[in-house]
Amino acid sequence: MSPKRAPAPPPEIPGYDFIQLLGSGGFADVYLYQQALPSRRVAIKVLLQSQVNQNAIENFRNEANLMAQLSEHPSIVTIYGAAVTPDGRPYLAMEYAPKANLGQRYQRERFSVPEVLTLGVQIAGAVETAHRAGILHRDIKPANILVTAYNRPALTDFGIATSGTVSDQETGMSVPWSPPEAFASQPWAGPESDVFSLAATLYTLLAGRTPFEMPGESNSSLDLIERIEAGAVAPLARSDVPPELENALRIAMEADGRKRYSSSLDLGRALQRVESSMALPVTQIDVLDDAVAQGDMEEEDGGATRIRGVVTIDAQHAPQPPLAGPSAVVQSNVPQAVDDKTVIRAQVFDQAAPQQQAEPQAPASTPEERKRSRKLWIPLSIAAAFVVIAVIVIAILIPSGEAIDGNPSEPPPPPPPAAPQLPTGFTVVEEGDDVTFTWVNPQPADGDRYRYRYEQTGENPVTDWLDEPQVTVPKDSSGTTCIYVQIVRETGQTSQYAEQCSDEQ
Template structure:
């Protein structure tokens, strides 16, 4: 939890009962809620009222959409939904991972080598899946790897915005786990950057400290950035860590991106090879690839690599992944440690691009299984269509005496938030944020003056200028009015002077 501020009040959410605070960050709080239907505990991340602006809302929505694309991966936190609370704050409802995250654990206990290897392979599969979807995480670190009730690691926090709403659309980074290219001007980011951060994360779990932290020495941000740029990794000093594993981690954290593993999958396979050399069970590497034909499976590696689509690939093979950078992928995700470059920049164009993964022909037995599966899909799909058509029909009473419930009343739109006043001479300009803008929105304001009748009017924009109150404090009440006539609760804003 951030020590710099008190947590915000949990919002009242329809269908959820508040339980407790889980944690706080620079721009959001995470609360535990009990969902009423279906009955389950969920983690809900809510933006802070004072931090909300149009850009932050858009980035928050982007995070929800990104996580929704990847949510089926077993090592990525599941997202249940996103909406705007009645008080105007956007929120994400996510899987509740009840166990301490890895950032908490590495400070309390020493991780065993087999566990670190298994964690690394599983998260490498999650990162590879994100890269194949054209998504860079940019903030892989121990605190962003949660642990489910079934002891499964789950990667979270994809692309959290750290802009404060100024003209500089910069984002923060977590310095101890960031690659050297993140500190360049302008900063660069590529799949190799995530490989670096994952390698640094695994090193941290083994060492109980970050890779470039010098025990007993100076470890300021400037010191860390200098050592990261030179590749000065402090020794692990653990006799139970094989030299091969130290070499794999050093390669992942090479200062030169071109000398790192070319993909998260290649890094995961290197970790699998260490498992095999230590006579440990080889952890499956799960990767989602929608371009792979369903039913095409190659079992040469005994299922050590599972590409959901579905195909299994030999973990000792050497092909590189496809990666198409999305616009605005430059820079790292936040840790509010230092500021970094604008997200409008593209990822490093020099990142290696490889040919598509070859698909092995399916066996006759698997073809039969695929046919049976397809038949089941048709049957189930037919049932779904029948249900959809049935529910689409107008509902009628079974008998004349049966009462049909009336449709629910339209829900109120979210109230304006962050109503702030600025005094300029004899005038005050009030501004606010529309958390869920729609076409045709207007704002009704009521300005209460101590020396006259209240001023009531409607404006189309998110600001209004009124005369400064002679009493010393100027206050306004703002209400959002939709084009269909629905209105929100009002929000009060005051300024002295």
């Protein structure tokens, strides 16, 4: 946040006790408060008194509603509530992230490649979740990624987020991480804009500088904008960054949005592939989707991607060895690792179980008793030998892969579904001032949708969603009308864009 102005005095808010200032921005201050009930520390963002007008209040309300829709996601800051202070200033009460945000960290320390890959995959899931809810963030940058007490990155500041594709002169985006379309004569934004900004953020963490900043040269806002529009990304110059990672970031930062990854999920999967190539644990992508029924969960790529309804799912812990009995006691001060990188430190025990007393030891046996024991041991050993032989014979007779009761073993899980193919079979019909495009989905699947892009001469590009393989657009003044179409699966998988022009019939 900008330090150019003095922060406003913290407001008196019933049920909250002020602790300290956290930061100041152009439109609001953020303070740390102690909430009385439930007792917890919260970050409260308060709109400046000078900014309180109908438009600002609507934007603030929009931010609260958008964050409330998304805050179930583990990598999006949770919002607890919104109201108005006694002196008339709107405020948001949010999850407090006590650690330094990524904007502070990258300026003073070097991020490792594995950490950047992990947090990149996690934030890609958060951005994909927002896009599936029809929400564009439009200001992804290091300072807007906080770090929670559990060391999880969390996306915040949806203050300029909007629903769907937008055309807006006042986006308020931060220049170093903004895509070229933000600087067009009529700025616009789509899902590909957030893909660009996320990749630019990851690049910044690796390089310690923004992607279009040239060391030793002028780096004014105008210089950066010129390089962004030209796609002139500075080399990373880090020997430990694999070429696959640098290439993935360059694709996501293409000046032409059609050449970028078509979704945040695709960028996240590209980062997962880099993790796999480096023999690192593959970070799971979490995507919340209202289209998936509550309680249901879809897994793709062998569990590397998890798409679920907007509900809370308990962490899946690694299998534990069976306990000795229903009242067994497990007490350990050694951290126990589980498969989601959680560390269990607390002692676990069944309070209903009584403390187990050590059994008294049997008295030592006499020489006579030891002789009788040896006499009994011989026939018992012979009987045990017959049992072992019987087990071996049964094992040989039973076919491999079958249980003793004859039930076949479970078949291996099916491979993950393939990405959709390009739309084909285009037909074009011109009627008056409109052009209608129709196409064929070569491998239709339940839930398939279509995303198209239309760049009309002298107008803002339009990106929108369709349920049917047909769209009608205004005829282009140049005489040639072209659209770009891709297929989007319900799982988030996408085809590449197919281009079709009216003069290609």
